[in-house]
Amino acid sequence: MTETNASTGAGPEFGWREFLTRWSEEWAGARDPGEEGLDGDEEALRARWLGFAPATPERIAALEERLGRRLPPSYRSFLEVTDGWRHAGGFVYLLGGTEHVRWHRDEAGLGEMFREYLDEDASPEEIDEADLWDRALDLGVESDAVYVVMDPQDVDEHGEWAVYTWAPWRASPPERHGAFRDFMQEMYREFHSLRADRDDAPQFANATTEALDANVSEARRDALRGDYERAERLLTEAREFGRPRAKALLDQIKWLLGDTYLADFGGLAADPVYEQELLPVLAAEHAEESWRDDDSFKFRVGAVPAELTGPAEQALRQARERTFVYAPEGPFGAAVRAAREQARWGETDAAWHTLLAALPEWRPLGPDQLAPVGLLADPLLAPVLTAERRRELLATPRGGEATGTPRGGEATGTACPAADVSPDGLAWLADRELDGPRQAYRFVLVEGVEARELPAVIGAKGDTALRAPMARWEADARGSLPYDEALVAVGRAGPGWSFAFDADPLPFHAPRFASPAVAASRNGRAVVVWAAPAEHGQPALFHLSVAERGEERYACTVQGTAVERSGDIPEALDPERLFRQGRWDEAAALAAIAAAFGVSLPRHALTEGRLHTFVTRSWTRPPGPGETYLVASVRIGTPEDPQAPDGPDA
Secondary structure, three states, rough: OOOOOOOOOOOOOHHHHHHHHHHHHHHHHHHOOOOOOOOOOOHHHHOOEEEEOOOOOOHHHHHHHEEEEOOOHHHHHHHHOOOEEEEEEOOEEEEOOOOOOEEEOOOOOOHHHHHHOOOOOHHHHHHEEEEEEOEEOOOOOEOOEEEEEEEEEEEOOOOOOOEEEEEEEHOOOOEEOOHHHHHHHHHHHHHHHEEEEEEOOHHHHOOHHHHHHHHHHHHHHHHHHHOHHHHHHHHHHHOOOOOHHHHHHHHHHHHHHHOOOOOOOHHHHOOOOOHHHHHHHHHHHHHHOOOOOOOOHHHHHHHOOOOOOOOHHHHHHHHHHHOOOOOOOHHHHHHHHHHHHHHOOOOHHHHHHHHHHHHHOOOOOOOOOOOOOOOHOHHHHHHHHHHHHHHHOOOOOOOOOOOOOOOOOOOOOOOOOOOOOOOOHHHHHHHOOOOOOOOEEEEEOOOOOOHHHHHHHHOOOOOOOOOOOOOOHHHHHOOOOOOOEEEEEOOOOOOOOEEEEOOOOOOOHHHHHHHOOHOOOOOOOOEEEEEOOEEEOOEEEEEEEEOOOOEEEEEEEEEOOOOEEEEEEOOOOOOOOOOOHHHHOOHHHHHHHHHHHOOOOOHHHHHHEEEEEEEEEEOOOOOOOOOOOOOOOOOOOOOOOOOOOOOOOO
């Protein structure tokens, strides 16, 4: 099936007779004999022609003389076919011809009204909108309070004047169309769209609707084959004509491309077949905007003015509590379960590869689904799907079309594999920015222990249970801790290693610091790193301590040019080599640690993902003889958070 010619016509030459004849025939064919109309409708119905007689060359010349301007090409050629037009879209009942066209000269006071809203910060575009009404050519004769004007100062390389339409009931700025022919094509699409929305829409069938509906079916097949770009083009045109299914399918592509504005899946979220997949997606986006009331969500899921009940209420509650679990059936569902387990421990790259490998096995819930958009509602998997990965998902054949070749060859233009987002090793920590200027961090690496066991191994304050996975900003929002404790995110740090990472420690204090590596090394080796940039008059810091089987083997602390060391430090980790003569090389030190122990920290999971957390015990040694510590603490969490730790410790 080829793309429909329903709205073609680029360039100065345009086939007005064919276009307007098709429009007239479709209007007449869809008209109910008993339908109330306007003056002249019966005549137009009998003639099956919404226009009038062509304007003679003399009438066109007289109009141009009256205006003092030569008409733009597409409007002039339009008049040569018909001297005016009935029913331009749904709200312009009569477009003027040579007799009625005139300079607007702000007769309706619109320019004055627009200027009332201008202030000293008004943009040039806003000022131009107000001035438009003084200079524009008025085309409208009868309408539902819709103004149609051409701007003689907004001219393209072909001499076409831009057309602007504005209606007070639309509550939006004037809408621009590049030329008169573009305006008329938009009105033709509006005619189709309004007819398709009527109760008698099934009776509105013609060659144009048949071609567009065939394109919708073809677009879905294209999308499943991986040619989502062509599918998007076909569905966009079909949606503009109001064709059934087009918006529901197009919104799935748009959502995966990150364009969620006005995307609601065309009512498909209220369909029992698809609600389990699409309601959570709408709810997840709504829950991210805490300022929104639930009326907007009700509107999108068709619940206005009723209260949310059943699946919609459950979806919104799960989105706010971040408890939704995407659980499709079949082989793809098994891959989703495996990917969730990988993502929860920081292996987001591995999770993506697991999903991608199984994507050809994905099957739609019904004929109006073309991708597993439910992934975007899962709080663990949504961060895995970066913009590049979403495009790769769309470009991957699936849904029974996995053996097909995407239209356009072996791969579409954006089907290149998405790169992994978490580099190997630790050196990336030296130049990262985690949501702000503070770049200090500390972490513990533990060998031979699963990440879920870290609270018991490192030492947790209070309950040793891990908190539910959360994003870093959510952890930050829970409040502050004593400087000697840490709210750490946990995960896997490579084969046989786990990590506990604190992205926002308070200042390091060497005399009272007690490395948690000793306690964490009961089952093997443990590595502690604490680094901070130079700030507030304090030199840059880098600390490393390594313990094994409950004993510290070696440690070093570099602060500016001062170096403290203990134990037998391997040559590869020797601070004198890594930080020689005060030359600060944090990245080299991190790379050396990664190579020495075969460890990595997952950048994407720590910065964008959701990880389990817990609060460690003190990182400060007990007071010695004659010492007294006073440590203040602020409760983290909220009254609604049953996992918030206990109150102050002293």
